[in-house]
Amino acid sequence: MTQRSSLVAAAVALAIAGGAGTASAQTEIQWWHAMGGALGERVVEIADNFNRSQSEYKLVPVNKGNYTETVTAGIAAFRAGKPPHILQVFEVGTATMMGAKGAIKPVYELMAETGAPFDPSDYLGAVTGYYTTTDGKMLSMPFNSSTPVLFYNKEAFQKAGLDPNKPPKTWPEVGDYARKLVAAGYPCGFSTAWQSWVHLENFSAWHNVPVGTKENGFAGLDTEFKFNSPLHVKHIQQMADWQKEKIFVYGGRRNLGNAKFASGECAMYTESSAGYGGFKKNAKFEFGTANLPYWPDVPGAPQNTIIGGASLWVMGGHSKEEYEGVAKFFSFLSLPMVQAYWHQNTGYVPITSAAFELTKKLGYYDANPGRDIPIHQMGDKAPTANSKGLRFGSFVQVREIIYEELEAIWAGQKTAQQGLDDAVQRGNALLRKFEKASR
Amino acid sequence: MEKRVVFRNRVLPYILVAPQIAVTLVFFIWPASQALYQSVLIEDPFGLSSEFVWGENFVELFGDPWYLQSIQVTAVFSVSVALLALTTALYLAVQADRVIRGAMAYKTLLVWPYAVAPAVAGVLWLFLFNPTLGIVAYALRKLGYDWNHLLDGRQAMYLVVIAAAWKQISYNFLFFLAGMQAIPRSLIEAAAIDGAGPARRFWTIVFPLLTPTTFFLVVINVVYAFFDTFGIIHQVTEGGPAGATNILVYKVFRDGFIGLDLGGSAAQSVVLMAIVIGLTVIQFRYIERKVHY
Incomplete structure (x- = not known):
């Protein structure tokens, strides 16, 4: 009896959800992140700006707790067959994510398949190195990095x-x-x-x-x-x-x-x-x-x-259309303006050299001495095999x-x-x- | 003439117990069997590949000195928490039982801590004892005692034992008080007339007659110390320093949900399950014999 009524309820819920999906015509992109407090507000701002910049996709940031809770939530969702599109994973989880072939979609693959403009050399090597294979393929999109x-x-x-x-x-x-x-x-x-x-x-x-x-x-x-x-x-x-x-x-x-x-x-x-x-x-x-x-x-x-912090992993099993939205968001996230904003308002380092140059040109480091120390400390010497990151x-x-x-x-x-x-x-x-x- | 009620319908009894069976199956048997199944596998967190390894996870567990330390820590912690919570509550109950004026107010105040969630209780105690910001830590330092539970495992253990016991005292207090009020006044009065002092009356009459309550509370307190103290450990010490407060249930959580070692964590929860079942059996078979009903 109760089972039947719950089945009915589920069917109704599905129907409503399906109806809502077709009504808005926007493709929804789920972004599970671990940024609480002021950082979480910055994340919402970035997502809002992305949503305003185009009308095809709707990026939905969801805070899933701290780093470990977010990873655990992502894994549980994958095991239940409902993974988010984008999952923020801290740097030490890199090897775990890499090992999960089939559960993830490497960023270089995503960018190539969707034809989004993407040049790995735009990014700061000291930052992306942590998330790149030995033959130069970028696996996840660096998001918040510090040293x-x-x-x-x-x-x-x-x-x-x-x-x-x-x-x-x-x-x-x-x-x-x-x-x-x-x-x-x-x-x-x-x-x-x-x-x-x-x-x-x-x-x-x-x-x-x-x-x-x-x-x-x-x-x-x-x-x-x-x-x-x-x-x-x-x-x-x-x-x-x-x-x-x-x-x-x-x-x-x-x-x-x-x-x-x-x-x-x-x-x-x-x-x-x-x-x-x-x-x-x-x-x-x-x-x-x-x-x-x-x-x-x-x-x-x-x-x-080397860096600490987290990067954005793309989860597997989604449609081509949804992946196009994810790629579009990653291109947006890499824009110098977006990166400079993130860097200046959070204390994390920018992920592209263009964003670093832009911040410099705006006179930010003259007004805030010491804020460029992390970038120099990470990037002034080319990383060696011992200093590009860890993957255990x-x-x-x-x-x-x-x-x-x-x-x-x-x-x-x-x-x-x-x-x-x-x-x-x-x-x-x-x-x-x-x-x-x-x- | 038979006086027993007999169900004529053969199916009805099964239908009547079905909800209980269903609840047990869904909330106990099924998860427990899952844990048992996981404990013989080595699996990656995403469940993409898994390998059947027989008892390898268990062999590894008992070869790990930190796991053995965790068992020891759990024993010390549980016994301390149960003892402290029970004796303090019994003392308070005896005192409250004697109070005539304003008894209600005392009782109400003593019950309050039970309404505090373990995690919140942990935070409260942490604020008091934080080596940098805590007021108690500050007072201790002024008295010349260097309080730093982040480094000193013994101090960390004191802190979590006190925090965990503090929360359980209210519960024990309620039961002890109720138990005491069920003891016939005439017995105590008769003893008083025979010249027995308060201490003698307590040990020869009250305490023996309280044993059913005490036994029940011992079982409950041990289970509490084993499982429900998770929130306190998580907030106050995270099992540290150097594993000094890493009790078994907390280690299961850390290895499983933070370390993502599903097989190892499942093996630990199977062991934990066995320990608690064993303890309960011992309590019921040996301690219960000494209980006067």
Whole structure:
């Protein structure tokens, strides 16, 4: 009885939905994204502008929660046979998406099939490299990309007798500065967000050493982690030692430690360039932006840093007409005006060189010094096999493992060597499992 | 003459129990069998390829020191939460039972925390104890105690135990109070006339007569600590630092929904299911014998 009535209800709903579809005559494009708060409002603006720019397609942005929730929602929808057209996936999910052949449509294929104007060389290599195959095929459309930089509290520098216009360049300098800050009465010298992304992943690229074999996983699934090299161990052990003197204070997972910088507790802080907006809003002092520090005794350092953030993946199984709409939106998204707007209003970097040039020409960097640091830091040197990005299966889980092991190191339960060895060993086990599952 | 009610219709009894069977099938048997099925597969998240691997996921699980640590953490956490929530609630119930004036107000206030969702309770406690912003953390630092549950696993455990127990105290309190009020006054008065003090009256009369309630609450509290504390762990520690508060149910979630390791996560939930079934059987077979009804 109830079953029959629910069937009737479903049929009625279908009829209404079908009727609505034919009435509006617009093709609807679903865009599932993970941008909340102010960023979510920017996403809606971009979608509105696209919808106003043409009348054939209607782009519908839907917020599905945070990054992991959005990916999970996309996967569940695919398994239920109802995937969205566009799914925003964070950078560490790249290998997972790539491995899902048949579930996704690579961007280069989409652009070729729909005949949309598309030249990969328009895009910033440092950004697209992460989402491009070794033979130069772009798999997903970069959307929000950032890179880690050093934020420092100018007022605190002044109080500790340091020059507020001379941020530390190297890690030994960070140590010296922090010691002076602690001596001046600050409870903490420096802290960090995204410990794995900044101090292992970007640390490796910045010093041109591999995170894993096979070009950091770009060249094959049979890759193994290498982030327990003497250089990695030296850096992590140094931070663990600093932790004892409060030169470094651990602030929690992800960017939970941001409050430590914004409240003035820690005067130096390594965080994504996209953290700028939050600090601008919450910090009651003048702060500066500087390049990520490096170890001066490493030949060739600094190389370039890699991106974090997310890209837009096109899901498989949709009609040609719908794909044309997606391609049209990607062309719109790549317009210099759209990119410059996104870059200036969010702290993410632009994805095309044209947008960077446009922002420069508008005098934006003169009015907002330091906002071009991430772009230079990523793009001034051509990326090497160690610095174009990472492509490891199950990397989301590997990052969890790294968090656990680093926390054990910071708490003094393990030495840096032990902790990193264990993380590499546990990570490799997951890589083998992923290799097996994707065969 | 037979006094039992007998259904003459052979089909009717089946129809009457059908809704219950259907609910059990859809909401318990079916998902549980899915978990069992998934636990013997290695599958990619999209379900495009899967391989049957027998017990490989389980072998891997029990060879993983972090999983064994998680079992240990769960044991410590559950026992602590149940003990703290039960003893505090019992103490409060005894006190509330004696209050004559304004008893209603006390009781109402004590029940309030139960209305708070676990995730919200987690956030509240997190605000109090946040090492940078929390008022309690600030007070502790002023007293010379370095509070940083982000780094210190022991402190993190204290925090989640307190937060989880705090939420359950109200529930236990209600049941204890009701149980106590069901104990005949005459028994207690008789003991008082015989010269037994309050403590003796409690241990020889009230506590034994409360055992059915206590037993029921032990079962409920253990299940609560195993499953319902998920929101608190998620908000307060995310299982950290270094896995110090990574209880089994939280690990299932992290490996399955964040790590997208479906086979491994399913194997964990099968183990979890077995543990809880085992615990409940033990409670009913051995502890229940000591219960006076």
